[in-house]
Amino acid sequence: MAQPIVTPGPTSPTPRAPRLPRWLFWLIPLALLPLPLYLDQYRQYVVNLILVYVPVAIGFNVVIGNLGLLAFCNVAFFGIGAYTSGVLALKLGLPWWVTILPAGLMGALAGAAASVPALRGVRLFYLAIMTLAFGELLRWVYIRWVPVTGGSFGMSVPPPNVFGWVLDNEGHKYYAFLALAVITVVLTDRLLRSRFGRAFMAIKDNEQAAAAMGIPTDRYILLAFAWSGFVVGIGGSMYAALIGHITPIAFDLTELILQFAVVMVGGLGSLTGSVLGAALITTAPEFFRPFPGFLELLFGVLIVLVILFLPRGLASLLARLHPLFVDRYYRD
Amino acid sequence: MALLEIDNVTVRFGGLTAVDEVSLTVGAGEVCAVIGPNGAGKTTLFNAVSGNAAIGSGRILFQGEPIHGLLPHQISAKGVRRTFQNGGLFGDLTALENVLVGLHARVESGILGVLLASPSARRIETEATARARALLDLMEIGHVADQPAAQLSGGQQRIVEIVRALATEPPLLLLDEPAVGLAPHMREQLVSIIRRLAGQGIGILLIEHAIELVMSVADRVVVLNYGKKVADAPPAAVRADKNVLEAYLGHV
Structure with missing residues (x-):
């Protein structure tokens, strides 16, 4: 009954839009390799902090930018990752590198749990407040579950250890963090450019039409949350390794707003934007040090200016430079 | 066996009966148009077929299999694809x-x-x-x-939407007001696309307000009024039908 409607020809006569060759991406981490040679320990720490916020922002962006759901539970995934990594290292004596994957998996589990309201059809502000409550609930657990988490005082995490090497200075941590940041960026990019990422975007634009195209929307909402949790959970384990001490206050609403600012300043839905946002928001306070007492003010003004002049974030600045820099699924 | 068989289907929203015991069939290669005044239940009937509205009673069969009660993505996977009004x-x-x-x-x-x-x-x-x-x-x-x-x-969007719906070569296509807002030459292109698809054996269920388009492309026209089917005949016969005139112009 179903006859072929059309028989597509072997080649398309229409010219394709130009795109940068994908291998060019690898020049960026390559160029960043010698960085520790030029930075003191403190500056290296700031760079490492940027690298922590790369997975944190790209994970957050998958749910709010690509899937388009107002889910504000990113600190929950971040915290779960950090505590999983910390507890496994401190209580079981596992080396840090072994705890990275479990941290991501626990984050994914938290993501799956956090997707339940969305799967029940909760949307918009209602979803925002319910997911916010999820993050606060976990914070309550960190505070109350004293034997495991150390309660309000938190827990000290042993120095990170990779294949027996102790990463005891910032330069050493840098290489581990750079590798993790690159891995999370590359994997998320592959996911977003596949049918999975297209399904996320379709759900964002028109959920009913997405279902009419044969997309089981629930399954993809769950997947987006779980992937977000996975990536952000890895960011959490990096955070634990960087700071060496984790406390519940590091995963509070202020932190959530900061992470939200990273995504918005970078560009909703843009992977490149998430990386740029992480770099700007993390380093900005350092540039404001000459003006003590004005830090919060200047930080606020910076965010307002970026959103005012680049409503689609730093990613749109890049896109304006040259059409080749427009990244896929991001529209200025 | 008809490709799509809508059998005595009723859809209620609270106290309102949007579709009232409607039956119709679409065969392979057939263009069946559903017309009727605003609020007659056309889009609701579509939504019932595509799984976006639950039916109260009746059956919807696609290739002989019941599809009512399935989720929209499952119905789509079976080969019933649709476009949207807006x-x-x-x-x-x-x-x-x-x-x-x-x-x-x-x-x-x-x-x-x-x-x-x-x-x-x-x-x-x-x-x-x-x-x-x-x-x-x-x-x-x-x-x-x-x-x-x-x-x-607008015209390009409409065509992209049709291409998107057809990409998996579905046996049945539901078009919800595809001609709205189209320039005259785009309407002609639309008519030729619909004819071509029907010629290739695809069954088409079409909701349309543009009567001249319906008359030129449909093999059969079903008229709904207040959720009930008031006519089901070839275009020429429907044009002459007393019930249809009443539905559109009121009791004369």
Whole structure:
């Protein structure tokens, strides 16, 4: 009954839009390799902090930018990752590198749990407040579950250890963090450019039409949350390794707003934007040090200016430079 | 056996009976148009077929199998595809990506293959992209393939939506007011597209207000009024039907 409607020809006569060759991406981490040679320990720490916020922002962006759901539970995934990594290292004596994957998996589990309201059809502000409550609930657990988490005082995490090497200075941590940041960026990019990422975007634009195209929307909402949790959970384990001490206050609403600012300043839905946002928001306070007492003010003004002049974030600045820099699924 | 068989279907919203014991069939290669005044239950009937509205009683059979009670994505996977009245395109995706979403069920790459960029996952993606491009070229809108759908003209959007719905070669296509807002020459193109599809054996259920378009393209016209079927006949017969005149003009 179903006859072929059309028989597509072997080649398309229409010219394709130009795109940068994908291998060019690898020049960026390559160029960043010698960085520790030029930075003191403190500056290296700031760079490492940027690298922590790369997975944190790209994970957050998958749910709010690509899937388009107002889910504000990113600190929950971040915290779960950090505590999983910390507890496994401190209580079981596992080396840090072994705890990275479990941290991501626990984050994914938290993501799956956090997707339940969305799967029940909760949307918009209602979803925002319910997911916010999820993050606060976990914070309550960190505070109350004293034997495991150390309660309000938190827990000290042993120095990170990779294949027996102790990463005891910032330069050493840098290489581990750079590798993790690159891995999370590359994997998320592959996911977003596949049918999975297209399904996320379709759900964002028109959920009913997405279902009419044969997309089981629930399954993809769950997947987006779980992937977000996975990536952000890895960011959490990096955070634990960087700071060496984790406390519940590091995963509070202020932190959530900061992470939200990273995504918005970078560009909703843009992977490149998430990386740029992480770099700007993390380093900005350092540039404001000459003006003590004005830090919060200047930080606020910076965010307002970026959103005012680049409503689609730093990613749109890049896109304006040259059409080749427009990244896929991001529209200025 | 009819391709689509709507058998005594009733849809209620609270106390309102939007579709009232309607039966109709669509055969392979047949263009069946559903017309009626605003609020007659046309779109609700569509939603019932595509799984977006639950039916209160009756049956909906596709290729002899009941499909009522299935979820929209399951009905779509069975080969019943639809377009939407108010632009169902994914505005942030390009025309090409819209068609690729239409091909979703055919792009069977697994998540591990995607994450590891396995050769088979890449090949599946490349083949799907080539097919989507070819489909757009065939409908003569290949030149806008890489533009975001939201930036296309109304006519181009309508055609992309039809291409997207057809990408998986479904046996049955539901078109919800495809001619709204189209310029006259685009309407002619639409008519020729519908004819071509029907000629290839696709069953088409069409909701349309543009009567001249309906009369020129439909094999059969079903008229709904207050949720009830008041006529079901070839266009010429419907034109002369007393019940139809009453539905549109009131009791005369």
